[in-house]
Amino acid sequence: MSDPSDLIDFDALLSAEERAVRDSVRSFVDSDIKAHIGQWYDKGVFPLEIVPELARLGLLGMHLEGYGCAGRSAVEYGLAGAELEAGDSGLRTFVSVQGSLAMGAIHKHGSQAQKAQWLPLMAAGEAIGCFGLTEPTAGSDPAAMTSYARRDGGDWVINGTKRWIGLASVAQIAIIWAQTDDGVRGFLVPTSTPGFTATPIEAKLSMRASIQCDVELVDVRLPADAVLPGAVGLSGPFSCLNEARYGIMWGAMGAARDSFEAALAYSKERLQFDKPLAGYQLTQQKLVNMALEINKGFLLALHLGRMKDAGRLAPEQISVGKLNNCREAIKIAREARTILGGNGITVDYSPLRHASNLESVRTYEGTDEVHTLIIGNKLTGIPAFR
Template sequence: MTTVDSLPDSSLPGPGDLIDFDGLLTAEEITLRDTVRAFVAAEIKPNIARWYEDAEFPLEIVPQLAKLGLLGMHLEGYGCAGRSAVEYGLAAAELEAGDSGIRTFVSVQGSLAMSAIHKHGSEEQKQRWLPAMAAGEAIGCFGLTEPTAGSDPAGMSTFARRDGGDWVLSGTKRWIGLASVAQVAVIWAQTDGGIRGFVVPTDTPGFTATPIEPKLSMRASIQCDVTLDDVRVPADAVLPGVVGLKGPFSCLNEARYGIIWGAMGAARDAFEDALAYSRTRMQFDKPLAGYQLTQQKLVDMALEINKGFLLALHIGRKKDAGTLGLHQISLGKLNNCREAIAVCREARTLLGGNGITLDYSPLRHANNLESVRTYEGTDEVHTLILGQHLTGIPAFR
């Protein structure tokens, strides 16, 4: 009879590492990755089931994320860590191995709100907000999506009009992460001169954020409806560095890049939960891991996780080298989200009925990934981006 003790050791780094993935990383990258992994193991994993069940985002971890240098970590100056794209990706994978909601906080804060100010803001805007956001003393949100303008942000109806020396913003936004706990919002709006971004303190009269409840996904995270009821801001609230959709898209691509890594972190965690369970769950006098069908599932999952991490690393190296094509971000986001969901669902099958409880991570990850594959561009949008790249013909309309 096969026993658990006689099974091969699986305590390898990463996703049941079949390729010596760590051999592709620098010592500094491994140190950063291991630091974030240890934080997740100590602070996130013991608590995530409760946070998810209670639909609670743990604001108490924000100072810890800041202390680790994870807020705006890929940005230079203003108190930001100035880490590489690969280091940011490795951190994103570890955070999402804890939960998508935790990685999403770092993404909304750093890749969206902070990136918008860093890329397109005035020096005064940068000095006012970025150091506080990097330190976790101010939380930001990013208001682009609307109830009727998701995949087609050009169809937004939120409008900013000039009134003397001020701007007055009116409209609604939906699925805006962190809006109810944020101190500052980057709001994108139509103007007579094109789409512009505005830095709006959330205590400005007329700004209202209402959490969206109940949710079946991303429960340990905050997404809101935002109402802008004649929100008046001064002339210097506008982001001076950009006009048009290239402004928000430049930030979305930063967030999409993090998802390429994050989705694989969730898949790896689901796989490792299923692997550990299959080695200890005894059925018909031997562990589930000793059956051929189980091993096929485990191998198929591990293959996709290893390939997904290789793809993420390749894209990260290109991003650091300045040679990354925008279509390659779509390639990574489309592939890794799709494969990660499949891995998490398959991992759940190895857990049987126990897999629908919060004692195990696969179904929680799968539910979260349904949101991750939808935001920052749906599968369909990224398919059409790649289709246009292949054929030269846009097919969005």
């Protein structure tokens, strides 16, 4: 499958297996998503009916080993994420929350019993998970969280609030991070537990074909074995966030590529002053600049993906990919909209929808500012977060 934006024969850098994974996800998005996504976005719904197909394609926890997971490489996971986000950021977000965050937390930090109970169900799409870290007053600074889990005999009791928690209202299991006397710990909380309430956040201007929620925990009582034994302190949730951030650098470029393709196709068909828009120098300049950044963004993602597969990817390098590719993708989506003129503000065309979604994507899993400071700390050796 050739990409109109591919100026450098990017496919030559991929293996046959990597191309096959990408092409299978692209085919699914083209056949099952693109004809409907505008209406889903307009109505503010995420199509839960596609979850079985996401599972069948092996996309849920696809980079994890065992327990029914596909065990794919980091590059394959990234390529799949790019194709999902070419459909809509909400699709890649679902796979990220389910696989990188919720399943990733259990896989990295859970007990054997916790893994055996939940991971096969989640890989099969028979159970949905969510990841509760962010709070109303603790976003970029999760150490400021006020949710607290106290011991009560042999049980844990959690009280607190979380905000912007993806999938919480449709999840069966929640990974909730809370302060304890021994530092931040993660807990497996079945969403049917008394005192757990998830309320979808509505009237959004971004990520409309996606589910984000407020979560309230009031005297949520859990058994002793609900705690994730392998996670003590913020390094636990941060290790999961790095997985999600890695996927974003690919996904953002998928949204950018789809925006470019929509603008390119429109510019060839739309006549203005008796010739196609594509025949004008200013339009060609826009298209060239977009294509250049898409090629560079995918090369960056691929390089970092190869490093991740080799076990050499550092957190600040993930920040390089996330910051650069989100920043460039949103510029591309906005520029693509200008080629579409007034028609570009309708749901019939993808660029403005992508641009709106990318406002959220550049904010979650670390804002532009946070990733700038992470990279700045690496360059100078001076942390400037406070």
